[in-house]
Amino acid sequence: MAAHRHRPLALAAAVAVALGAGAFAVTSASAAEAPLKDYELTWGIKQSYRSYVTGMAAGTFTPSGGATQADGNGAFTFSDGSGTYDSGTHAVRLGFAGSLKIASKLHGFELTLSDVRFDSGAAKITADVTSGGTTQDDVPLAEVTVTRTMTDMETRLTKEAATVLGSAGYEGAAGDPLSVTQKPAATQTPTATPTATATDSASPEPTSSTSTSASASPTSSASSSSSASPSASASASESASPSASASGTGAPARGEIADGTLGWGVKQSFRTYVVDGAAQGKITASGGATQAAGNGAFTFTDATGTYDTGADTLSASFKGAVNFKGHEANGSYGLDLTLSDLGAELDGGSGELTADVDSLGETSDDVVLADLSTGTAGLTAKDDVITLDGVTAKLTKAGAEAFGGFYAEGAELDPVGLSVALSDDAELPDGDGSDSGSDSGSGSGSDGSGSSSGTTGGAGTTGSTTGGVSGALASTGSQMPAGALGAAAAVTVAAGVGVVVAMRRRQNA
Structure with a gap:
């Protein structure tokens, strides 16, 4: 197991030796944290809970401060996500702007979720929860099955989430799928290769290339359909007009x-x-x-x-x-x-x-x-x-x-x-x-x-699947979130040769 854990670093060292001291300097820089910004998190908590709040409880969801809700009582999107990609642990840590107020006068509850955070290393979603004038920081709401694309990831509600949502039956229940995507820059033109070069940049940024191949040009928008507009995609099935x-x-x-x-x-x-x-x-x-x-x-x-x-x-x-x-x-x-x-x-x-x-x-x-x-x-x-x-x-x-x-x-x-x-x-x-x-x-x-x-x-x-990781990564259970690959490429690509490192996927019990 130890040999497998260190394999990405061994691969980086091998490439560095092949390319010389200059490449070694770039590869060593990859152990640092790379900043990430302009991310969005889309999660509906749980559809049946949303139906309960707006139906039986006659309540409301009120997003603010940059958070939005999709049409048709759909999923919530938190914006302006920023954080880091740690190439040493391969963890993506992001915090998002916006808050969500959930209230029902009929059933007598009011709570607010804010400071929503996603940590791929811990495989959790957390948020600050305010209720009755008291705020609890970093409450774990769901465990996440992290995938390479970081889209439509399965979630499972925690015991703490069950307490927050007011029903013990939610503990361990499947939550809505979670997507974490980077907003494409308006001025960028998608290309087949990343824009990163072999410079010693202290602030590498993920690119917005549409390439998804596991080569020297992995990018942050491996799932273009969901990264283009999470809010719109989240409401597609519920706002479709049957005819x-x-x-x-x-x-x-x-x-x-x-x-x-x-x-x-x-x-x-x-x-x-x-x-x-x-x-x-x-x-x-x-x-x-x-x-x-x-x-x-x-x-x-x-x-x-x-x-x-x-x-x-x-x-x-x-x-x-x-x-x-x-x-x-x-x-x-x-x-x-x-x-x-x-x-x-x-x-x-x-x-x-x-x-x-x-x-x-x-x-x-x-x-x-x-x-x-x-x-x-x-x-x-x-x-x-x-x-x-x-x-x-x-x-x-x-x-x-x-x-x-x-x-x-x-x-x-x-x-x-x-x-x-x-x-x-x-x-x-x-x-x-x-x-x-x-x-x-x-x-x-x-x-x-x-x-x-x-x-x-x-x-x-037993048949084919349409998302996540295929091939060798799927068989080993090792994945790197594609949303962070742009940052990784910026600090590991030298002389046209990239080192693809893999994140060890959290194993479900």
Whole structure:
């Protein structure tokens, strides 16, 4: 283990010898801390908590001082992040501006989070918490599974967070994904190579190159989609405007559905809990259903049913099943839940999502899992296909019971997308038609391809994944956050040759 721990330094020394004394001076400088600035942190705490505050508690979130909240009661973004990258320990430490006031007169609470901090070495998010006129500094709110890209990182709420949020049930629960990204400089033009040179700069800055290769030019924007606008990306799934296609069709105004697909992720936090959380289990799609890569959303196929565009009604059922298993002990599972025979009923813009539910061997047919809202009353078709995206799904009382009380009635589930063909020769759109979403809306865990990833389990999937680290780094568990690689490159690149150092990833228990 000791040899592995010192390998990056040995590699740096080897390169220094090869390049001479000048290179050795630059490599030695890499052991110093490099300043970081202009970072943003986007985290929704936990979607079900946000729903509780603005719903049952009739409360409010009030960001200020540079903090913002995404539309649709979305995730929070804290700005003006600054700190350091320590190339000796490979730790990124950042503090962010802005505060968030959370208050409910109905339930009698008011608290403020400020001085939010992220430490990749400690793998934690902390904040100062003010409540009842008293401030506690650096309260650990969540443990973070740090990744190389520092985007969509999994979080788990701490005991302290449970106390702050007012519910012991939050201890150990999966929080919303966390992203830490650098704002691109307005005057910089992305290039294929870093701007760093072999000078002995005391204040190296991360570049904003879009290259993500593990070569001499790693940069801070390895995930360009999330670094460009975290606030916008965080609200995408929740602010999407569901709509049906609007042009005419050659099919009759009412009749039998010829084919169709339904895309739904159930709930992103639940998928994470089963596979990577406390359940340490697996998810299996079967019978015509598939799961997108990266523990993503599900697609159910071969729709049958009826439609009436004149009355704006639709009744469809879909083939396929998905099974969630977890909490294994001596070959038995404490969690064994199967959803099958999914159905969607719509009438004038609202409706229900149903499924047959088998939990630990007990089956209930046609359980109404969620209330649906399309946001538009009309059902129209284009090229003999009715398509609805971003349909809001909220958990019913029966649905809450189906999940064993894991989520409360009214909790927002992943949005639903469906496409149904009205004639045999109509072509369904590629993909599942769903906005697979996430609790915070900041990432779905899906690659959007609609392809099956097979069975997921343990620490990840048996199929391909779409983020984080691949290849040798993934197999060793060693990673360097890409957000700090620009700073590292600035102090380790000499004569066109870079030393890529890896951060030893925090291991989950």
